[in-house]
Amino acid sequence: MCEFCLKHGEGKKWYLQARHYSDDLLADARRRRFIEGFFKDPDALKESVRRIDDFEKAPRLVQGLLRRLITRRMKKDHYGQVVPIEDVERIFAFTNSIVRIACICRHTTVGREARFCYGVSLSPDGGGRFGEILRRLDQSFLAGPNTGGVETLTRADALAAFRDHEREGLCHTVWTFRTPFIGGVCNCDRTDCLAMRCTVTHRLPIMFRAEYVAVLDPDACVGCRQCMRVCQFGAISYSAARGKAAIDPRTCYGCGVCRAACAKSAIRLADRSAVPEAAKLW
Numbered sequence: 001m002c003e004f005c006l007k008h009g010e011g012k013k014w015y016l017q018a019r020h021y022s023d024d025l026l027a028d029a030r031r032r033r034f035i036e037g038f039f040k041d042p043d044a045l046k047e048s049v050r051r052i053d054d055f056e057k058a059p060r061l062v063q064g065l066l067r068r069l070i071t072r073r074m075k076k077d078h079y080g081q082v083v084p085i086e087d088v089e090r091i092f093a094f095t096n097s098i099v100r101i102a103c104i105c106r107h108t109t110v111g112r113e114a115r116f117c118y119g120v121s122l123s124p125d126g127g128g129r130f131g132e133i134l135r136r137l138d139q140s141f142l143a144g145p146n147t148g149g150v151e152t153l154t155r156a157d158a159l160a161a162f163r164d165h166e167r168e169g170l171c172h173t174v175w176t177f178r179t180p181f182i183g184g185v186c187n188c189d190r191t192d193c194l195a196m197r198c199t200v201t202h203r204l205p206i207m208f209r210a211e212y213v214a215v216l217d218p219d220a221c222v223g224c225r226q227c228m229r230v231c232q233f234g235a236i237s238y239s240a241a242r243g244k245a246a247i248d249p250r251t252c253y254g255c256g257v258c259r260a261a262c263a264k265s266a267i268r269l270a271d272r273s274a275v276p277e278a279a280k281l282w
């Protein structure tokens, strides 16, 4: 189990603890201020993007120090974890409100509204205090063309949208707003999602790998390589001699996107702790 499960999970996966989605945690004024600040000025992220892209120009020693400092800070404030679709379904089953909002990362990196982020809450009606915070924001990135900013979805519609995102090759993730409060479940790619770009491209961890790892059945694999095309983590290779794909458990983030893409059902997700090469990799 990851560090957050050990600290906040009480024997379960931490993001399956309902209290982490409750309005009680939003009684903390610092947390509310953090959320407001996070969404208030999306253009401020542009400066962060510039700094992230400069990161690898720094001397190695400085990079190492910065990595540790930034990761430690982000674990307290805004940290994520990859979650496969079955755990998204479990989260949706016990939360009472799901709203879709524009993605702040895409607003910054693509320069237009793109709705890939979902606020989740135990409170009904758009997420109680969390919904109020979002609705108070008068920012162009929240103002969709037809939706008045925040769309409320049924569980079934939200899950169907997540399955569509997965078919597009997007990786599901949960996000804290001052840990352990979880405010959102997102759909990420390493080109547009800043956290994923930091974590995967720049090796600056802003999110954990999933509690799972993908395992491929070579007998079922026909070597079509569709899984390779969708893996955003570079965990899948292909052996021309054997005509089969192979998954490197040390590189796999356990998102399950390859599983969804495999028409031969040759890929399953196993508990990370049961796969020795991956068990201690987060």
Ligand code: SF4
Pocket (backbone or CB within 6 Å): 216, 220, 221, 222, 223, 224, 225, 226, 227, 228, 244, 245, 261, 262, 263, 264, 265, 266, 267
């Ligand atoms: S998508 Fe499935 S069948 Fe195709 S290469 Fe990958 S594991 Fe094999």
Ligand code: SF4
Pocket (backbone or CB within 6 Å): 213, 214, 230, 231, 232, 233, 234, 235, 236, 247, 251, 252, 253, 254, 255, 256, 257, 258, 259
């Ligand atoms: S191998 Fe599959 S589960 Fe692992 S990171 Fe790649 S797409 Fe995700």
